[in-house]
Amino acid sequence: MGALLKLTIIGVLLAALGERLVQFSHRINLFREIAPVDLPNCQLLKGIEYGAEDIEILPNGLAFISSGLKYPGIVHFAPENPGEIFLLDLNDEKLRPSSLRISKGFDLSTFNPHGISTYIDEKDDSVYLFVVNHPHYKSTVEIFRFAEEENVLVHLKTIRHSALHSVNDVVAVGPESFYATNDYYFTDFIMRIVEMFIGLRWTNVVYYSPGDVRQVATGFYSANGIAMSSDKKFIYVADVTGHTVNIFEKHEDWSLSPVKVVQLDCLLDNLFVDPATGDVWTGAHPNGFKLLIYNTEDVPGSEIIRIQNIHSDHPTVTTVYANNGSVIQASTVAAVYDNKLLMGTIFHRALYCEL
Ligand SMILES: *[C@@H]1O[C@H](CO)[C@@H](O)[C@H](O)[C@H]1NC(C)=O
Numbered sequence: 001m002g003a004l005l006k007l008t009i010i011g012v013l014l015a016a017l018g019e020r021l022v023q024f025s026h027r028i029n030l031f032r033e034i035a036p037v038d039l040p041n042c043q044l045l046k047g048i049e050y051g052a053e054d055i056e057i058l059p060n061g062l063a064f065i066s067s068g069l070k071y072p073g074i075v076h077f078a079p080e081n082p083g084e085i086f087l088l089d090l091n092d093e094k095l096r097p098s099s100l101r102i103s104k105g106f107d108l109s110t111f112n113p114h115g116i117s118t119y120i121d122e123k124d125d126s127v128y129l130f131v132v133n134h135p136h137y138k139s140t141v142e143i144f145r146f147a148e149e150e151n152v153l154v155h156l157k158t159i160r161h162s163a164l165h166s167v168n169d170v171v172a173v174g175p176e177s178f179y180a181t182n183d184y185y186f187t188d189f190i191m192r193i194v195e196m197f198i199g200l201r202w203t204n205v206v207y208y209s210p211g212d213v214r215q216v217a218t219g220f221y222s223a224n225g226i227a228m229s230s231d232k233k234f235i236y237v238a239d240v241t242g243h244t245v246n247i248f249e250k251h252e253d254w255s256l257s258p259v260k261v262v263q264l265d266c267l268l269d270n271l272f273v274d275p276a277t278g279d280v281w282t283g284a285h286p287n288g289f290k291l292l293i294y295n296t297e298d299v300p301g302s303e304i305i306r307i308q309n310i311h312s313d314h315p316t317v318t319t320v321y322a323n324n325g326s327v328i329q330a331s332t333v334a335a336v337y338d339n340k341l342l343m344g345t346i347f348h349r350a351l352y353c354e355l
Contacts, residue, residue, distance in 0.1 A: 020197060020198065020199065023199055024196065024197045024199070027196060027199070027221065027241040027242070027243075027288075028196070028241065028267070028287075028288030028289055028292070029265075029266070029267055029285070029286065029287050029288050029289075030287070030288070030289045031287075032265075032286055032287050033286070033287070033324075034286040034287075034301060034303055034319075034322045034324070035322065036322055036323060036324060037319050037320065037321050037322040037323075038321070038323075039320070039321050039341070039353040039354070039355070040353075040354065041353060041354040042327075042351055042352065042353040042354075043095065043351070043352050043353075044327075044328075044349050044350070044351055044352075045088065045095060045097050045342075045349065045350040045351070045352055046095075046096060046097070047086070047096075047097055047098075047099075048065065048067055048086060048097055048349055048350040049077065049078070049349060050067055050068045050076065050077055050078050050081060050347060051066075051067050051068055051069050051076075051344070051345055051346050051347045051348060052065045052066070052067050052086070052332075052333070052343075052344030052345055052349070052350035053066050053067070053069045053113070053114055053115070053270070053332050053333065053344060053345070053346055054066045054113075054114065054115045054116045054169065054270050054332065054333050054344065055116075055270075055272070055333050055334075055335040055342050055344050055350075056116050056117060056118045056129075056272075056335065057090065057272075057335050057336075057337045057342070058118060058120070058127065059120075059275065060091075061089060061090040061091045061337050061338070062087060062088070062089055062090070062148075063087070063088040063089075063090055063335065063337070063342060064085055064086070064087060064100075064116055064118065064129055064146075065085065065086040065087075065088060065097060065342075065344060065350060066083065066084075066085055066113035066114065066115070066116045066131060067083060067084045067085070067086055067113070068081055068082065068083035068084055068111075068112070068113065069083065069112060069113065069114055069134075069346060069347065070083075070112050070134070070137075071114075071134075071346065072137060072189035073189030073190075073193075073292060074291065074292075074294075074346055074347060075294040075347055076347050077347060077348075082108050082109055082110070082111045082112075083111040083112050083113040083133075084099045084100070084111075084113075085099070085100045085102070085113060085116070085129070085131065085153060086098065086099055086100065087100050087151065088342070090337045090338070090340050090342075095352055097350075098151070100151065100152065100153050101150075101151065101152045101153070102144070102152070102153045102155060103144075103152055103153065103154045103155050105155060106142075106155040107135065110135035110136060111133060111135070112133055112134040112135060112137075113131045113132065113133055114131075114132040114133070114134060114167070114168060114169070115131075115132040115167070115168055115169025115170055115181075115225070115226075115270065116129060116130060116131050116132070116170075117129075117130045117169075117170045117171045117172040117178065118130070118146075118172065119172035119173070119174065119175060121175055126145055126175070127145065127146040127148070128143055128144065128145055128146070128156075128172060128175055129143075129144045129145075129146055129153060130142070130143055130144075130170050130172045130178055131143075131144065132167045132168065132169060132170055132180070133158075138160075139160075139164055139165065139166050139167040139182075140158050140159060140160050140164075141158075141159040141164065141167065141170055141178065141180065141208070142155065142157070142158055142159075143155075143156045143157040143159070143175075143176065144156060157176070159208065161208065161213055163182070163184075163206050163208075163213050163214070163215065164180055164182055164206060164208065164213075165182060165183065165184050165185070166182060166183040166184070166185075167180045167181065167182050168180075168181045168182070168183070168223065168224050168225075169181050169224060169225050169226045169270060170226065171226045171227055171228050171235065173228070173254070174209065176209060176210055177207075177208060177209035177210075177254075178207075178208055179205055179206070179207055179208075179216065179226055179235060179256075180205065180206050180208060180226070181203065181204075181205055181220075181223035181224055181225070181226050181237060182203060182204055182205070182206050182223070183195075183202060183203045183222075183223075184202055184203065184204055185202050193292075196221070196222065196241055199221065200221075201218070201219045201220055201221055203218070203220045203221070203222055203223040204216075204217060204218035204219075204220070204223060205217040205218070205220075205223060205226065205235070205237055205248075205256065207254045207255075207256075209254070212254070216248075216254065216255055216256045217237065217246070217248060217256050217258070220237065220239040220242060220246065221239055221240075221241040221242040222239060222240045222241040222242065223237055223238070223239055224237075224238045224239065224240040224268070224269055224270070225237070225238035225268065225269055225270035225271035225282065225333075226238070226271065227270075227271040227272060227273050227280070228250075228273065229273060229278060230273050230274070230275050230276075230277075230278045231278070232250070233249065233250060234247055234248060234249055234250060234259065234311075235247075235248045235250050235256055236248075236271050236273070236280060236310075237271075238268045238269065238270070238271050238282060239268075240267050240268060240269060240285075241267065241288070243263060243264050243265055243266060243267065243268065244261050244262060244263055244264065245261070245262040245264065245268065245271070245280060245282075245307065245310065246258065246261050247259040247260050247261070247262070247310065247311070259311075262307065262310060262315055262317075264284075264305065264307075264317060266282075266284035266285070266286065266303050266305060267284055267285040267286075267288050267291075268282040268283075268284045268305065269282065269283050269284060269285065269331070269332035269333065269346075270282065270283060270332050270333035270344075272333060272334060272335040272336070274336050277308070278310075279306055279307065279308050279310075279336075280306070280307040280310050281304070281305070281306050281307075281333075281334040281335065281336060282304075282305050282307075282333070282334060283302065283303070283304055283305075283331035283332045283333040283334045283343060283344060283345070284302075284303040284304070284305055284331065285300060285301075285302075285303070285330060285331070285332075286300070286301045286302070286303045286322070286324075287300060287301065290325075291330055291346075299324075299325035299329045300325055300329050300330045301322070301323055301324040301325040301329065301330075301331075302321070302322065302323045302325065302327075302328045302329065302330065302331030302343065302345065303319060303321075303322045303323075303331060304319070304320045304321040304322070304331060304334040304341070304343055305317060305318070305319055305320065305334075306318045306320050306334075320334070320341070320355075321334075321341070321343065321353065327351065328343060328345055328348055328349055328350075328351045329345055329347075329348040329349075330345045330346045330347060330348055331343055331344070331345050332344055332345055332346050336355070339354060339355045340352065340353075340354060340355070341353045341354070341355050
């Protein structure tokens with residue numbers, strides 16, 4: 001091979017690597033710092049010390065909070081503690097979350113809850129809680145019935161399926177059916193980083209019901225939070241490293257067709273739709289590097305974003321709260337009820353503020 005050709009090839013490879021590096025640093029917001037945005041009446045929730053990765057609120061103001069996620073490559077302050085689901089009554093001014101009892105027979109020692117979703121059966125008002133679980137770092141979806149009088153989660157079913165390889169979040173659409181965001185190759189941390197570095201789009205949305213399991217959307221860098229619009233016609237999917245909210249129309253046969261993409265500049269994690277306004281809320285990571293390389297001197301911060309009129313040509317995107325980690329680290333979710341805002345994190349605390 002001629003020297004010039006070799007040099008050219010090396011040059012091209014270096015340029016490609018450089019381009020990947022630039023893309024990668026952009027996707028994880030390597031250098032991004034945020035300005036603080038405060039809210040007046042805030043308090044940390046007592047008893048939640050090891051994360052509040054996802055939050056769902058029932059129409060009556062009862063909030064479910066998934067806590068204790070252990071995730072490859074992400075710090076955890078009490079790795080020996082199994083995960084928990086907390087219940088918080090937002091109508092009670094005391095704001096005391098309590099850890100929900102789970103019915104016998106469910107393996108609590110490997111409980112590793114991640115994304116959650118609620119479903120209310122119109123036939124009998126039964127409340128179901130769907131929980132993405134990672135026992136031994138695998139992926140299952142657990143379905144519980146919430147028995148409110150006894151304050152207990154009754155375990156109904158564990159769903160495992162080859163199409164649900166590495167699940168992040170779910171949105172329930174029936175007593176036994178849901179859409180899930182999923183990575184179809186990797187669960188391993190290093191491979192995830194490689195996947196992110198190369199910029200592969202190997203994550204998808206899977207529709208699951210007992211007789212019908214299929215991929216309904218794909219092409220996301222890293223599909224994360226998933227939620228349904230308040231009119232139940234659309235599905236919203238957060239692409240955390242793509243920095244986008246992807247809107248899909250939901251059809252009668254449960255297929256999804258793309259409607260539009262809303263570009264943000266943060267690493268948005270879970271999505272919550274305000275049933276009263278249709279606004280989409282998300283907890284985001286200001287800087288992905290600080291999340292991956294945890295440093296007690298320079299902790300990851302939190303950023304809470306509200307998107308109003310998401311279906312219009314000009315959605316309004318507002319940073320409602322932002323903190324450098326001095327109050328809460330690594331926000332993943334924001335949920336609202338009646339001018340009350342609940343914010344959760346991967347491995348840190350949960351914050352309540354009045355809007
Ligand atoms: C974070 O913000 C707090 C309060 O706004 C400030 O006192 C502190 O110095 C900041 N920390 C860093 C590491 O910037």
